[in-house]
Amino acid sequence: MDxxxxxxxxxxxxxxxxxxxxQGNMLxxxxxGSGKTRVLVHRIAWLMQAEGLSPxxxxxVTFTNKAAREMRTRLEALLGISLRHVWVGTFxxxxxxxLRTHWQDARLPQHFQIIDSDDQLRLIKRxxxxxxxxxxxxxxxxxxxxxxxxxxxxxxxxxxxxxxDAYLSQMVELYExxxxxxxxxxxxxxxxLLLRSLELLRDxxxxxxxxxxxxxxxxxxxxxxxxxxxxxxxxxxxxxxxPMTVVGDDDQSIYGWRGARIENIRxxxxxxxxxxxxxxxxxxxxxxVILDAANALIRYNADRMGKELWTAxxxxxxxxxYGGFNDLDEARYIVDTIRERVAEGFNRREIAILYRSxxxxxxxxxxxxxxxxxxxxxxxxxxxxxxxxxxxxxYLRLLLNRDDDASLERxxxxxxxxxxxxxxxxxxxxxxxxxxxxxxxxxxxxxDGSLRGRAVTSLKAFADLIExxxxxxxxxxxxxxxxxxxxxxxxxxxxxxxxxxKGQARVENLEELVTAAKAFTQGEAFEGVEAGEGMxxxxxxxxxxxxxxxxxxxxxxxxxxxxxTLHSAKGLEFPVVFMAGVEEGLFPHKMSMEEPGRLEEERRxxxxxxxxxxxxLYLTHAELRRLHGKETFQRPSRFxxxxxxxxxxxxxxxxxxSRPVTTSRPSPGLQQNGVEGGADLPSxxxxxxxxxxxxxxxxxxxxxxxxxxARVQVSFEGEGDKWLVLGFAKLTPL
DNA sequence: TTTCCCGGCCTTTTT
DNA sequence: GGCCGGGAAA
Numbered sequence: 001m002d003x004x005x006x007x008x009x010x011x012x013x014x015x016x017x018x019x020x021x022x023q024g025n026m027l028x029x030x031x032x033g034s035g036k037t038r039v040l041v042h043r044i045a046w047l048m049q050a051e052g053l054s055p056x057x058x059x060x061v062t063f064t065n066k067a068a069r070e071m072r073t074r075l076e077a078l079l080g081i082s083l084r085h086v087w088v089g090t091f092x093x094x095x096x097x098x099l100r101t102h103w104q105d106a107r108l109p110q111h112f113q114i115i116d117s118d119d120q121l122r123l124i125k126r127x128x129x130x131x132x133x134x135x136x137x138x139x140x141x142x143x144x145x146x147x148x149x150x151x152x153x154x155x156x157x158x159x160x161x162x163x164x165d166a167y168l169s170q171m172v173e174l175y176e177x178x179x180x181x182x183x184x185x186x187x188x189x190x191x192x193l194l195l196r197s198l199e200l201l202r203d204x205x206x207x208x209x210x211x212x213x214x215x216x217x218x219x220x221x222x223x224x225x226x227x228x229x230x231x232x233x234x235x236x237x238x239x240x241x242x243p244m245t246v247v248g249d250d251d252q253s254i255y256g257w258r259g260a261r262i263e264n265i266r267x268x269x270x271x272x273x274x275x276x277x278x279x280x281x282x283x284x285x286x287x288x289v290i291l292d293a294a295n296a297l298i299r300y301n302a303d304r305m306g307k308e309l310w311t312a313x314x315x316x317x318x319x320x321x322y323g324g325f326n327d328l329d330e331a332r333y334i335v336d337t338i339r340e341r342v343a344e345g346f347n348r349r350e351i352a353i354l355y356r357s358x359x360x361x362x363x364x365x366x367x368x369x370x371x372x373x374x375x376x377x378x379x380x381x382x383x384x385x386x387x388x389x390x391x392x393x394x395y396l397r398l399l400l401n402r403d404d405d406a407s408l409e410r411x412x413x414x415x416x417x418x419x420x421x422x423x424x425x426x427x428x429x430x431x432x433x434x435x436x437x438x439x440x441x442x443x444x445x446x447x448d449g450s451l452r453g454r455a456v457t458s459l460k461a462f463a464d465l466i467e468x469x470x471x472x473x474x475x476x477x478x479x480x481x482x483x484x485x486x487x488x489x490x491x492x493x494x495x496x497x498x499x500x501x502k503g504q505a506r507v508e509n510l511e512e513l514v515t516a517a518k519a520f521t522q523g524e525a526f527e528g529v530e531a532g533e534g535m536x537x538x539x540x541x542x543x544x545x546x547x548x549x550x551x552x553x554x555x556x557x558x559x560x561x562x563x564x565t566l567h568s569a570k571g572l573e574f575p576v577v578f579m580a581g582v583e584e585g586l587f588p589h590k591m592s593m594e595e596p597g598r599l600e601e602e603r604r605x606x607x608x609x610x611x612x613x614x615x616x617l618y619l620t621h622a623e624l625r626r627l628h629g630k631e632t633f634q635r636p637s638r639f640x641x642x643x644x645x646x647x648x649x650x651x652x653x654x655x656x657x658s659r660p661v662t663t664s665r666p667s668p669g670l671q672q673n674g675v676e677g678g679a680d681l682p683s684x685x686x687x688x689x690x691x692x693x694x695x696x697x698x699x700x701x702x703x704x705x706x707x708x709x710a711r712v713q714v715s716f717e718g719e720g721d722k723w724l725v726l727g728f729a730k731l732t733p734l
Numbered sequence: 735t736t737t738c739c740c741g742g743c744c745t746t747t748t749t
Numbered sequence: 750g751g752c753c754g755g756g757a758a759a
């Protein structure tokens with residue numbers, strides 16, 4: 001039993017209390033950087049070693065695959081044994097597992113497919129067309145979020161009360177039709193995975209009893225991010241008798257807009273019997289300046305569970321605040337400072353630039369490129385979400401299931417093979433009348449003469465292609481199937497003929513898909529699936545692609561500055577953090593400023609951003625910003641006022657750049673065209689690239705004055721910033 | 735049927 | 750500034 005105490009080694013009293021608490025419900029309020037994952041992992045180890053809990057009896061639930069993977073890896077490292085059979089996974093992967101195992105009880109076809117939100121949206125768009133519904137009044141995205149919202153609340157169409165409201169009734173009807181389409185195609189969306197698995201347990205008492213019996217302890221990470229459905233699912237699965245350890249932080253709840261219920265954390269404490277509350281407040285990440293500033297900011301939120309981060313470490317540097325006169329200047333300050341810090345010895349990968357919205361990254365990227373600073377953008381488009389990949393996957397799905405209308409429609413004319421919208425429309429109408437799938441109506445329509453000419457030939461060729469591929473697939477391994485699909489469908493050829501480098505990249509992605517498939521069958525890519533040969537592996541591979549779409553951390557090891565949104569920064573840490581665009585309307589975002597609840601979420605987002613920083617935090621804003629192609633005057637964010645001044649220092653403009661007249665008065669000339677140079681002078685605008693005979697190429701940062709005497713400030717590569725008089729300097733716009 | 739151009743739109747994102 | 754969708758032209 002001596003290794004039992006080893007589990008508690010090097011832990012602070014609160015951590016130790018959480019890890020070694022006797023079995024029972026426990027809520028761990030874990031502040032940022034308080035060693036949350038460590039506590040969770042050690043808790044599981046403790047339960048197994050000190051309480052004698054069988055590895056089979058553990059269920060650990062996370063939100064992302066990454067978190068699940070990390071938990072498993074760390075647990076294996078701690079215990080020194082393989083834990084492949086332990087149930088550690090995301091809500092969705094666990095729900096998926098239940099549905100695959102009990103597909104009959106769940107009233108699903110054996111080979112049901114998972115669709116992502118993109119597929120879902122396409123399906124909805126088609127539905128609206130099919131039923132001739134005005135997509136101005138019912139925008140597809142709104143319909144989608146209505147349907148997802150219902151599922152997240154655990155509601156089926158008949159359970160939604162429209163109060164006789166025409167708009168809502170229509171929505172409910174769309175939900176119902178959408179659901180029918182999914183059922184017919186054997187399609188399950190993300191919300192459906194959870195809702196269906198909840199219903200599976202709810203409607204099969206024996207099954208429920210089995211799992212309630214099986215799991216001896218359930219652990220949940222990021223509990224503040226659970227939605228109503230996930231909460232209900234946990235409640236059902238544990239019967240509120242199986243003890244739970246849930247870990248969360250109400251101050252880091254930033255996903256309310258996608259259904260997360262911050263109040264679940266309070267509800268848990270009240271509803272689940274004898275819940276023990278443990279607070280982890282000691283922070284191992286940041287300096288006390290950063291923590292005190294973050295604590296002060298978050299105090300402006302009402303109704304918190306209450307928590308104050310502290311550190312035994314250093315006071316640290318003040319938070320630097322820089323107000324640029326425009327977004328270019330802000331970017332330049334950030335990049336200049338990064339270069340200084342790198343020269344001092346920081347690695348680039350230790351530095352992160354965080355922003356509220358993706359659009360902000362462009363200007364920063366351009367500046368980084370100009371100054372030759374390598375960077376990497378986090379997030380962005382995922383591999384399995386790329387157009388060419390989704391097309392290939394759609395063909396693969398058709399191999400498994402011809403009745404998958406969404407996939408069929410996606411690729412029936414990709415690459416173009418003469419099956420236009422009119423032809424597809426005919427098929428759709430027919431399918432709607434007969435209640436059959438598109439695949440079936442394709443066959444009917446080509447044989448009974450209701451379509452003629454070229455359409456029939458093309459449709460037959462398409463059907464033959466699919467059948468042939470299916471036949472050939474029988475003897476092939478997974479990656480061979482995919483390779484053949486890429487070639488035989490003409491997808492590779494199609495992209496090879498595309499002009500520009502885009503096509504080349506797409507061809508490479510298709511090849512990468514083959515490589516990924518090879519890796520998938522070779523390694524045990526994920527638990528519970530015996531990756532067999534060919535078609536059997538294909539099904540597993542497709543599920544993996546849908547559930548684990550985000551796995552693309554390729555050049556992680558290159559030394560790059562890290563760029564990402566504040567949302568994607570959650571859970572990460574960096575020695576040096578820049579938060580850019582700390583301005584009213586941008587952060588807090590104007591869409592979230594009206595409602596107090598949403599404003600508080602913005603504040604939590606700011607809190608999350610600040611607490612990413614270990615040693616040094618920079619907050620920057622700009623007075624004038626180009627947003628959606630328009631110049632806007634911006635005011636510093638209220639969050640800057642909410643952080644006590646004594647933690648911050650204002651950065652002085654270096655080099656005494658005089659503040660240009662043009663930024664302090666709204667000049668229509670500047671806003672539309674920049675500097676009007678007069679008849680024979682070039683017309684220039686802020687941010688424009690220009691070339692100078694001596695200084696070379698640069699970018700216009702600033703401008704003042706008019707006509708011949710107008711001056712512009714240009715940032716030249718290698719030469720620094722210079723003020724030039726337009727009448728003399730020979731500037732050529734690029 | 736396909737391609738190209740124009741106008742309107744614009745927060746955050748995982749599964 | 751860039752993306753998407755719709756409509757018109759080829």
